[in-house]
Amino acid sequence: MIKQSLISYRNLQCGITAAANILHRTKQLNHACLYCSTKAIDAQHITFLGAKPNFYKKDNMIRVKDDPDTFGSHSEQELFNSDDEKEEKYLQEKPLPSTKLRTKNYADLIKNFIRKRKIQEAIDVLEIKMLKEDRVKPENYIYSLLIGACGRVGYTKKAFSLFNNLKKRGLKVHPSMYTSLFNACANSPWPLSDGLTRARHLRNLIIEKMYEPNESNYNAMIKAFGRCGDIHTAFGIVDEMVSKKLPIKADTLNFLLQACISNKEAGFRHAILVWHKLIKSAISPNLFTFNLMLRCIRDCEIGDLEVTKDAIENIISTNKKSLDINQTDLIGSSSEHTTVLTLPVKCSDDNNFQDLVVPSFAENRPNLMSETPHLGNIIALSEIKTPQDRFLLVGGLSGFIDNMISYNCTPDIKTCTQILDNIPSTLAAEKELLQYMRKLDIKPDIDFFNMLIKKRSLRFDYQSAREVLTMLDTNKLRPDLVTYGVLALGCKTREEALSFKEEMNKKRYRLNIQILGAMLHQACHHNDFQYVLELMEICVRDNIKPSGKFMEKLVEFKKKNKKISNDKSNPVSDSESFKKGWKIFKMRYKSWLKEVTFDSEDEIHPWQQFREEVKTDVNHYRDRDVKTRFKPRHLSLFKQKTSKKASVRN
Missing domain, CATH: 1.25.40.10 (Tetratricopeptide repeat domain)
Structure with a gap:
């Protein structure tokens, strides 16, 4: 009796377990159906009491969520595997x-x-x-x-x-x-x-x-x-x-x-x-x-x-x-009008005394850099405002160069170029500097002549600026693009600008926006509409991109003429030439803005050149064109035999 009850109890327990398994599988199937694809699933292919359903077949496109047989997500496995691969690669691929x-x-x-x-x-x-x-x-x-x-x-x-x-x-x-x-x-x-x-x-x-x-x-x-x-x-x-x-x-x-x-x-x-x-x-x-x-x-x-x-x-x-x-200790001549005095000054190198040349007090020229500094005939310092005035305080051209020679320093072309910025903007002062350069055997370079052309052009002495080209030929120098840029400041009319462009073409130079900007400055100053329109057409024909400064000058020119046209009391606004030029300019300016492409003047970072990716192979530590005293090492562990004996043996 007891055995039969135990057997019935076991059968009942097995039935409950089987029912629970069926219920659990039914819940899994219902949960899986929520994540199935749009394709219909035939219920006949799924059995409750048979083998475990194949939910991972590609045909069915079914994936059970939180499947206990899958450890971790796919992304976690990829990250884990990529780190492992890097570490394994680092450990295995050791350089020879x-x-x-x-x-x-x-x-x-x-x-x-x-x-x-x-x-x-x-x-x-x-x-x-x-x-x-x-x-x-x-x-x-x-x-x-x-x-x-x-x-x-x-x-x-x-x-x-x-x-x-x-x-x-x-x-x-x-x-x-x-x-x-x-x-x-x-x-x-x-x-x-x-x-x-x-x-x-x-x-x-x-x-x-x-x-x-x-x-x-x-x-x-x-x-x-x-x-x-x-x-x-x-x-x-x-x-x-x-x-x-x-x-x-x-x-x-x-x-x-x-x-x-x-x-x-x-x-x-x-x-x-x-x-x-x-x-x-x-x-x-x-x-x-x-x-x-x-x-x-x-x-x-x-x-x-x-x-x-x-x-x-x-x-x-x-x-x-x-x-x-x-x-x-002063030693001088016995004459009344002494021009040079000799002053003993102790040197730092030894205990002996050396003689230094000191200018006389008879000179009225100021010189604050001499051994005996003096202001000369300077009355008030409040009038000293320009570089030319400050240069006169240190002796001017002759006093400064004499001071250099007294210390055994010979001026070079860089010194003369900086002196050119400090001397008065006159033809006489420039000729005096050129005479000193010839006397000291200093050969001028193209940068010096470019500065001289610019200095003469800024004081509107365009004829003297053109004469510098003959000095270039005398010194066997060739004009560069900067030379034509400063010469463009002297193109006052449209005809001069066109002839200047032809001259550049003969020398195989091409106009750039800086040269056109110098010409535009002259055209806007003279309020020449034909000149301005011609420069705008050159930008279109030669495919020159206008810069920000060029456009600012054009906008300023437009505002100035608009103000003149609205001012009826101004006699210029009533002239036929102004009305005609202003009308043509307004019409052409709108269409011109659509035809040209502007130069994007985004400031390049100063360190941009050091941050860009380079294409140079740094593995080649020796250039083929440059001879060095180091021989490249052989990558192979065995030297190649190229002698005649080795070839005969083989």
Whole structure:
């Protein structure tokens, strides 16, 4: 009885289990039908008590949601597998030792790219070839080369990024790297923001590390802070050098003059003070010193009148006291009208005295750069406003050149080009400069003549500007595109512009938008409608894209003539020629805007050239055209036998 009850109980339990399984499968099927495709599913193909239905057949397009037989999602498996593949590839594909180069070879490859100004390719040698492909640990010399290259082109972001990577690798920081980083700040495209911020951060870092800068580091600091506009910090660094008894040379003061150039309001006063500090320290100025002084004279003002007057009086009085002290040592001629005095000045190199030529006090010409500075016949400093006036304060053309010769500095063509900007805009002054150039055997270049043409054209002396072309033939020089650009300033009429264009075509030059802009300036100044329309037609015929400045000039011309036409009291508005020209211009201007394509003047980022993808293969560390003393390594482990004996044996 008990056995029968147990058997019936087991049968009942099995029935309940079977019913539960059927119910569970029914729920799965109902749940699966919610995710089936649009195709109809035949109920006869699905059995409840038979084998497990094949829900993964491609024909049925059925997938059970949250299937326990599937582990993870497909996207998770792909991510997991891709990471595994990268790791496996990195571990298995190890570079062969024969493909690796020595540090010297990597350095030569980087130097070759830097020499060609291919900065991005040089950086790829480190970041791609050395670190990713060859898996070579770089040395600090490689980082020093790249930081120096980035510093010379002003790529501050990459220079400091390489410097941070160097410190993360635990490599030693060489003193030259600090110099390169400060050079990067000095050459930054944004000196007042990016350059100055990074220079201050780097100087604070040096102070925190308790690093003692050397002379080159200090010079680079002065250059960086000076060019970035922080002139007070630049002068403070010089005082720090003096306190640490580091030598102050001409290069240091030249960097101070660059700091003076950045101060447009009072840079001339600071430059005069730096000059006399140089003379007082018995430091001989070089050619760069005189060129920087000319730059200060051209670009910088004298500053506050009272402060400038006190500074000049202080300089003059100090030199008079020194002359009174050395009065007994003066050696001069016995004549009453002495023109030259000899003043013994102690040299910094040895204990001997040398004779310096000093101009006489009989001259009334002012000269603040001489050994005995004086204002001459200058009455008031308030009248000094132009570069020509400031150039007269340092002796003018003759006084400045004589001052250079007294320090054994011969002017070069760069000096003469800067003097041309500072002399009076007269034909006599230009001829005097050309005579000095012939006397000193200085050959002018095409840039000097272009500046001379521009100077004469801006004072409306177009005939003298055309005469410069004969000087080009005399000096065996060929006009370039800039020459025609400055000559275009003299094309006052439409006929002159057309003849000028034919002349350019004979020389195989093509008009550009800058030359057309110079012509448009003349056409708008003379209010010549035919001239303006002809320039607009040239843009269409020659497919020249108008620039933003060109369009601004045209819009200004249109507004001016519209104002004239609306002003009935103006007699020009009643003339038939004006009415006809204004009507034609308005009609043509609307259609012309649809025919031309404008030049998109989107500013190119200064670092864009260093961020673009390069097509140069950095694996080739040796150019075929350049001979080097390093032989390329063989990629094969076995040398190929090419001798005659080997071929006979085979």
